Amino acid sequence: MLASSTSTPITAIAGIDVWDGISHLGPTDLRWEVSASDAVIAQVSPSDAPSGDGLTLIPGLIDTHVHLIGNASSTRSDFLTWPLVTRPEEQVLHGLAHAQQALAVGITTLRDLSADDVQFSLGRGIDKGLVEGPRILSHGMVSMTGGHGDMFVPPGVDPSLRKPTADGPDACRALVRTWARAGASGIKIATSGGLLSDGDKPSWRNHTRAEIDAIVDEAHALGMLVAAHAHTREGIRIALDSGADSIEHATDMTDELASAIAAAGVPIAPTLLINDAIAERRVPVSDEQAASAADLVRSRDERFAAAAAAGVDFVLGTDANGFHVGFGDQLSEVRKMAELFGWSAERTLQAATSRAAAAVGRADSLGRIAPGAVADFVIVRGRPWEDIADLEPSNIVAVVSRGRVVAGALPA
Ligand SMILES: [Zn+2]
Known part of the structure; x- marks a missing residue:
């Protein structure tokens, strides 16, 4: 699923099911760009390679x-x-x-x-x-x-x-x-x-x-x-x-x-x-x-x-x-x-x-999975936009903040 090697920071995920902060997008290829102080989502596009691992991605x-x-x-x-x-x-x-x-x-x-x-x-x-x-x-x-x-x-x-x-x-x-x-x-x-x-x-x-x-x-x-x-x-x-x-x-x-x-x-x-x-x-x-x-x-x-x-x-x-x-x-x-x-x-x-x-006055940059938004997101086991019970600490697989994994690990 990961699109880059382990020796460089991961900046893309292919074929993950995305809910974008408003609605469900479906299988998506996601790419973000990391700068010295932050990371911004550069690409959100439909994927023809869905992972099928039951993991989904939502905004932080x-x-x-x-x-x-x-x-x-x-x-x-x-x-x-x-x-x-x-x-x-x-x-x-x-x-x-x-x-x-x-x-x-x-x-x-x-x-x-x-x-x-x-x-x-x-x-x-x-x-x-x-x-x-x-x-x-x-x-x-x-x-x-x-x-x-x-x-x-x-x-x-x-x-x-x-x-x-x-x-x-x-x-x-x-x-x-x-x-x-x-x-x-x-x-x-x-x-x-x-x-x-x-x-x-x-x-x-x-x-x-x-x-x-x-x-x-x-x-x-x-x-x-x-x-x-x-x-x-x-x-x-x-x-x-x-x-x-x-x-x-x-x-x-x-x-x-x-x-x-x-x-x-x-x-x-x-x-x-x-x-x-x-x-x-x-x-x-x-x-x-x-x-x-x-x-x-x-x-x-x-x-x-x-x-x-x-x-x-x-x-x-x-x-x-x-x-x-x-x-x-x-x-x-x-x-x-x-x-x-x-x-x-x-x-x-x-x-x-x-x-x-x-x-909080940050509609343009936070809370969305969209080009131009910051790369803050969570990978979850389940589909919390369909069943809110899935939004539970034991279902959190990885947390990405400013484009970097800060908790858990991205799926291999
Ligand atoms: Zn208070």
């Missing part, structure tokens, strides 16, 4: 919502305290371990939604080929004092350890600019409180409308997407009206909001497993966290199914942080999406590839 998956920095070792630690007692140099290594865990199951792009210099450095190191890892897109958080982002650091902590916050439209613009200068690819805001942050309440308003408008305007002016965290109805409405580019969680979405979101074409990261894990206390959480989550997920499943039927563009976004949801759990989340939304396997797989790529 994209998780649009993760938090890479957390304890990746097996040593027990407290979720909120670990980042405060671990040096940034060491945090990079834990982030790399998480990134590589996801890469091993075929997640070739991760978007970190509360990034700072640690994630920017990690992403650059991977981009430069120093270490193997997925593509990392990083959004810097613009939180108000006492907002969802700020509440991850408990009040008694030395102020020098707090993340930056911004109050007032001018300060909000300045923080967006600071993130742009540091290398962020986007901005994260919260339009409601959250579940995991200490003492936070989902019902709290986060930022005034004037502040949110300033953030969105400044981010867009600097070519950055805005991802808006929102659990409550009010928060979801504000996120939608403010022109945010994606809504994260949208847990309490009503039918009316779902119609408006579908009409606007704004993608939603449903973060199903993490909210279930907290509500069902599958991980150590406080009584307050479990009660808040249980409250939010109680009627979520029915409303999300209706929202999917109404055409809401749910994309893969797990909120994986290595504590509540692991970095190899993305495939479980995809299968859960199919079940909860009542989607076909193909529609579900689009949400983890081409549609996730569009959600």
Whole structure:
């Protein structure tokens, strides 16, 4: 099946059954070109030499919502305290371990939604080929004092350890600019409180409308997407009206909001497993966290199914942080999406590839098997676009990132 010798990097596969991120192509000859920093697909053409080995090829998956920095070792630690007692140099290594865990199951792009210099450095190191890892897109958080982002650091902590916050439209613009200068690819805001942050309440308003408008305007002016965290109805409405580019969680979405979101074409990261894990206390959480989550997920499943039927563009976004949801759990989340939304396997797989790529503003280069797209793909045993149950870690035969095999082995 392989078209080149073992002494030079493999840059072609002949006769493999391809699903291209949107639909099934059938037996295909694939060729890609490797440059110093990346690899681009050069040829995708029908093959008259189908392999018949039952292996198929799909684009690398994209998780649009993760938090890479957390304890990746097996040593027990407290979720909120670990980042405060671990040096940034060491945090990079834990982030790399998480990134590589996801890469091993075929997640070739991760978007970190509360990034700072640690994630920017990690992403650059991977981009430069120093270490193997997925593509990392990083959004810097613009939180108000006492907002969802700020509440991850408990009040008694030395102020020098707090993340930056911004109050007032001018300060909000300045923080967006600071993130742009540091290398962020986007901005994260919260339009409601959250579940995991200490003492936070989902019902709290986060930022005034004037502040949110300033953030969105400044981010867009600097070519950055805005991802808006929102659990409550009010928060979801504000996120939608403010022109945010994606809504994260949208847990309490009503039918009316779902119609408006579908009409606007704004993608939603449903973060199903993490909210279930907290509500069902599958991980150590406080009584307050479990009660808040249980409250939010109680009627979520029915409303999300209706929202999917109404055409809401749910994309893969797990909120994986290595504590509540692991970095190899993305495939479980995809299968859960199919079940909860009542989607076909193909529609579900689009949400983890081409549609996730569009959600992160990279429709032209990610999540597709097409000339000009990057050479990020996964070779799978089975046909996951026909049966989503085939999308399972033990069926992953090889993961190719930037044109190079980073897990498993290409079929001989
Ligand atoms: Zn998150």
